[in-house]
Amino acid sequence: MRRRRTPAGLVEAEPGPAHHIEFDGRPVPALPGQSIAAALWADGVLAWRTTRVGGTPRGAFCGIGSCFDCLATVDGRPNQRTCLLPAEPGTTVTTQEGHGRADLAV
């Protein structure tokens, strides 16, 4: 049987060594040069935020920084566009609930 085609296979990618980011406390592999959203997609994760009103899950939608659906808390800072931010070794990503500033609640 023919080997399954993959994006990396198609462009004959030989990436540098994979590292890990942390997503909700667990390690997720990332390749050098991938965005956080790309690393999460590669791991089968499609949602990393819940909305403010309905509490429904969201992830990357437009992929180019226009729609702001892919927001997450990154290294403690809420509302970061994960489709634009690189997945650096040790980057910590937390599923963002609502506006992501529950710590400011009174």
Add this chain to the structure above:
Amino acid sequence: MPTSPSDPAPIDRAPFDLAVVGAGPAGLAAAVTAADLGLRCVLLDGGQQTGGQYYRHPAPGLGAARPDRLHHHWSAYTGLADRLAAHERAGRAVFRGGHQVWALERSDGGFAVHVTRGPGSTDRATVRARSVLLATGAYERQLPFPGWTLPGVVTAGGAQAMLKAGLVLPGRRIVVAGSGPLLLAAASSLVTAGAEVPAVVEATAYLGYARGPGVLAGVPGKLVEGAGHGGALLRHGVRLRPRSAVVEAHGTDRVTGVTVARLDADWRPVPGTGRRIDCDALAVGHGLLPQIDLATELGARTRTGPDGAVSLEVDARLRTSVPGLWSAGETNGVGGADLALAEGELAAHAVAGALPEAALLRRRSRLRAFAELMAAAHRPGPGWTGWLRPDTDVCRCEEVPVAAIREAVDELGAGDPRTVKLLTRAGMGWCQGRMCGPAVACLAGPAPGSASGGPGPDRRPLGCPVPLSQLAAGPSPES
């Protein structure tokens, strides 16, 4: 102060002759041509690499030996990138990645170009230039449908972007739907990269192209490109369903399937024609919209294209109505990369006061005519609202459902998108109405006084979110 030969960055001392905003096909071609013609040029882009969305490609760390396999005419990009690199080495041009322009300001007979580079208060810059060339491209037009906020529903361009840059797919079985030539390109990339694409669902019947046979004959390259995508789809057994739409995405935490229904000529779903297709992702888009906020904030005149999209009005030399501000590519009406390349080159000639070759002018005219034909062929029909349900969210950011917008229009008397926004918050969120704008405008009805019956240009004083700390700090003293 005179610049000494030992100065490490002499290019930063005086205002640039030209700032090009956007490093996609139009901006790259413009910057390289302008530098060829002797202008000192700065090329700014929010992304870290040149290429824009069309030539988006993997970061060097991913070690892609054959990025060309995800691109049409990749050599056009590498040729421009090589020429830009040579100009950079010679100090004639500079590319600044990670520089997102949030406003243009007239100052001292030129422009102050305000840039944000990140979240910190010092991540800001102001670049000064005598002229500005806008090459900010486009973003996708979205029309809502039940289930479109489910994870796994992504834009067609977004699926392309994540694939081209990150070498990832949103799923293994991806339905591609909406309208416009981007769908065929996206489907072709996705299947080539290993996804299964059970269907490409296109709302039009493609008949619009037949209305301009002379225009088509003038752009044989477009037919070859289309045939290339068609060939890839045929090889992989992808079924094209014209005059149909995804009228609902199913799933709870992520998409598990879609319902595809036939449309009439006005894009109204035909009752009883719905058929379910299982999938784990949906890539959807309804054409592209010019990204022109930076120019409209300066009062640049606009026009409404055959597809209802608002673009900048430019003259034959690609000047906008704002003195010193030029525009090239999608900002003048969406027409694709070949047109953007031609317009970038043309605009650079105009800025430099140089005469372009007649062949370039002819090429631009032919491609512009094709763009108009394409826009007319894929103009959304008014019947698309037939697939909405009262609880369908129209505004993704503020979670405003159809029912709230209809209430604002039918019961509270809102007659234009701005009033709907004030009453419902639709368009008031993070994306500033970029995702819901076309749908809200359609549900609100034609704006009063607009000759075309379509909405006027969206107004966005800031081209992107800027931290308050950067605004409070005022213009940076540098450059």
